[in-house]
Amino acid sequence: MPRVERSSLVTDPTRPSVPGPAGALRLVLTTVGSESLARAIASELVERRLAACVHIDAIDSVYEWQGRIESGCEWRLVIKTTAARYPEVEAAIRALHDYELPAVIAVPMSEVWAPFGDWVRGQCAPSPEGLASSPAGSSGAERALG
Numbered sequence: 001m002p003r004v005e006r007s008s009l010v011t012d013p014t015r016p017s018v019p020g021p022a023g024a025l026r027l028v029l030t031t032v033g034s035e036s037l038a039r040a041i042a043s044e045l046v047e048r049r050l051a052a053c054v055h056i057d058a059i060d061s062v063y064e065w066q067g068r069i070e071s072g073c074e075w076r077l078v079i080k081t082t083a084a085r086y087p088e089v090e091a092a093i094r095a096l097h098d099y100e101l102p103a104v105i106a107v108p109m110s111e112v113w114a115p116f117g118d119w120v121r122g123q124c125a126p127s128p129e130g131l132a133s134s135p136a137g138s139s140g141a142e143r144a145l146g
Contacts (some may be wrong), residue, residue: 023082023117023121024082024083024084024108024109025080025081025082025083025108025109025112025117025120025121026080026081026082026083026086026089026106026107026108026109027078027079027080027106027107027109028051028077028078028079028081028086028089028090028093028104028105028106028107029076029077029078029079029103029104029105029106029107030076030077030079030093030097030102030103030104030105031059031061031074031075031076031077031102031103032074032075032077032097032098032099032102033072033074033075033098033099034075035056035058035075037075037096037097037098038056038075038076038077039056040096041054041077041092041093041096041097042054042056042077042079044092044096045079045081045089045092045093046123048088048092049085049123049124049125049126049127050081050085050088050089050092050124051079051080051081051085051089051123051124052080052081052119052120052122052123052124053080053123054077054078054079054080055076055077055078056075056076056077057075057076057078058073058074058075058076059073059074059075059076060072060073060074061073061074080120081120081124082120082121082124083108084124085124086106090104090106
């Protein structure tokens with residue numbers, strides 16, 4: 001994983017984790033049936049600044065659906081966002097998802113290293129009007145911190 005100069009990301013690396021609701025953060029989990037859809041949803045969320053970053057990984061799932069035990073490969077998305085942006089994240093997932101009943105689960109981040117939390121909040125802030133959004137950030141922070 002590429003490293004980023006700390007000075008470009010962290011103003012005080014000794015700052016402790018910050019619990020609490022002020023600027024609350026969320027991990028949003030969902031699964032999809034294909035890597036291409038996972039990447040499409042991830043890109044849409046990051047480009048629209050609804051998520052700071054999205055992790056995508058292949059998983060094996062076992063579940064009951066309509067009276068039958070099913071199993072198969074799915075793609076899990078772990079989405080880092082803010083509580084304020086969650087309704088838009090959920091709406092975007094539901095609009096793009098191809099499952100009849102997609103799992104969309106938001107988990108509060110009860111403790112987060114403060115500089116990372118600041119980065120997530122900054123990435124999820126709406127971009128100023130008239131300026132092109134740069135979802136990946138100019139420093140590559142999502143690769144170092146995501």
